[in-house]
Amino acid sequence: MSQDDVYIDEYEYYEALYDPSWTAAPAGQHRRDPNHKPKKHKSEILLELTDDLSDVQLGFETTYQPSRHEEGWLLQSLFSFYDEGLITDVLALIKGGKEASVYLCQAHAATGLDLVAAKVYRPRMFRNLRNDAMYRQGREVLVATGKPAGKDAGTIARAIRNKTAFGQKAAHTSWLMHEFVATEQLYEAGGAVPRPISSSDNAILMSYHGDDGLAAPTLNSVRLGRDEAARLFGEVMRNVELMLRHDLVHGDLSAYNILYWAPEGPPGEMTIIDFPQVVNLHNNPKARMLLERDILRTCEYFSAQGVACHPEAIVQDLWRRFVGEPDPEDVAADWSRVELLLEAEAEAV
Numbered sequence: 001m002s003q004d005d006v007y008i009d010e011y012e013y014y015e016a017l018y019d020p021s022w023t024a025a026p027a028g029q030h031r032r033d034p035n036h037k038p039k040k041h042k043s044e045i046l047l048e049l050t051d052d053l054s055d056v057q058l059g060f061e062t063t064y065q066p067s068r069h070e071e072g073w074l075l076q077s078l079f080s081f082y083d084e085g086l087i088t089d090v091l092a093l094i095k096g097g098k099e100a101s102v103y104l105c106q107a108h109a110a111t112g113l114d115l116v117a118a119k120v121y122r123p124r125m126f127r128n129l130r131n132d133a134m135y136r137q138g139r140e141v142l143v144a145t146g147k148p149a150g151k152d153a154g155t156i157a158r159a160i161r162n163k164t165a166f167g168q169k170a171a172h173t174s175w176l177m178h179e180f181v182a183t184e185q186l187y188e189a190g191g192a193v194p195r196p197i198s199s200s201d202n203a204i205l206m207s208y209h210g211d212d213g214l215a216a217p218t219l220n221s222v223r224l225g226r227d228e229a230a231r232l233f234g235e236v237m238r239n240v241e242l243m244l245r246h247d248l249v250h251g252d253l254s255a256y257n258i259l260y261w262a263p264e265g266p267p268g269e270m271t272i273i274d275f276p277q278v279v280n281l282h283n284n285p286k287a288r289m290l291l292e293r294d295i296l297r298t299c300e301y302f303s304a305q306g307v308a309c310h311p312e313a314i315v316q317d318l319w320r321r322f323v324g325e326p327d328p329e330d331v332a333a334d335w336s337r338v339e340l341l342l343e344a345e346a347e348a349v
Contacts, residue, residue: 062090064103074103077120077202085110086198086205087118094215098122099276104208104215116197117208117215121176132175135251135276138283141170142177144201146184173201179276180204182248186275191242192235193272209259209271216271219301220255228266229305236298237314239272244281244322251277251290254297281322288323291315 060082066074074090081087089106100121107113140148141156149156159167160174180199183206187193194206209216224232236258243250250257252274262268281287292315299309 063106064090064092066093073122074120077200078103078105078118080200081105081118081198081203081205084198087116090118091115105205111197113207115208115212116205117194118203118205120203121172132277134286135279135284136171137285138280138287139174139178142174142181143170144173144177144199146177146181146199175276176202176204178278179274182275182278185246186239186242186248189242189246191272192239192270193275209261209269211263214263216259216261218256219258219260219270222260224305225266226306228268229302229307231267232260232270233298233302233307233309235270236272236302240294241318241322243278244318247281249279249281249284249287249291250275250294251279253294255301288315288319291318 060075060079062075078087078090085108087105088108090103091106092104094102094104094117100119103118103120105116105118107116141153141160143149156167156170160171161167176199180196183193183196183204187195194209197205197207199205219232240250240253250272253272257272257274259271259273260268261271279287279290281291284290292311295315295318296311299311299314303309
């Protein structure tokens with residue numbers, strides 16, 4: 001049987017095209033659910049994608065040349081920014097990731113900016129995010145406006161739990177909007193985060209850090225002098241405290257999610273990115289564990305740069321100041337879970 005004769009789930013097929021590292025489950029092991037859509041042939045899917053995006057392609061041509069199957073998803077996700085007069089072109093792919101990719105865009109002159117960055121979530125992003133339910137605990141469901149779902153929250157939450165088609169879309173929207181709202185809140189409070197500009201159904205438009213030849217690298221790829229490392233560590237801790245003052249824990253903080261831009265050499269500027277998994281300090285039962293993981297990962301990098309870091313002491317001080325005295329048994333249990341989680345992540349790499 002040829003590949004063209006194989007019938008597969010519409011979204012699985014599209015993800016396989018978009019992400020070469022993705023592999024389907026072995027035959028006979030695919031789990032169905034009550035909301036599973038009828039399978040379509042490859043030719044049907046390609047025809048639908050072409051038809052659905054014909055108007056977008058005619059009105060929105062880009063310098064960046066995406067692959068044939070990336071193009072539909074990319075243009076559909078960014079078209080509202082183009083239509084609103086926020087961007088005029090997509091110039092390059094900055095970074096590809098498991099949940100999203102970031103693209104460099106030419107900003108419209110009316111924005112007062114030259115370049116902006118667009119974070120575009122991949123198809124079926126939740127398949128690639130391990131244990132996203134842990135981050136959703138205690139979080140309100142947000143709708144596309146960035147506001148809580150209100151009177152419809154119960155219905156939407158039930159649809160998300162049942163993983164209906166509507167529930168999956170609602171979960172995706174809420175996930176994206178939590179990143180946009182948290183970034184907006186921290187930016188307005190003086191945090192070292194990107195300036196959020198706008199959001200669409202599947203993308204976030206934000207300030208770009210770098211120049212037209214090079215995007216700001218992530219901190220994990222940078223070797224710092226001891227003085228510069230100490231200064232940046234202090235700035236990271238300032239931002240962690242700012243998050244806590246706004247009842248937020250990043251949830252995935254590390255040198256991989258901190259940009260560093262120093263085109264003329266130190267001192268440089270740092271920017272903390274990637275907030276979709278942000279959790280509420282008081283409402284999420286895993287908040288302390290996630291804070292501990294954030295601080296431990298951060299200290300691992302800065303310790304290697306010559307900065308004296310004591311993650312347990314830092315977390316204890318932060319928790320005491322922003323929450324209260326912790327139970328010693330709970331603290332021991334949390335650190336144990338953090339170690340197991342880091343071990344599991346290391347094995348998955």
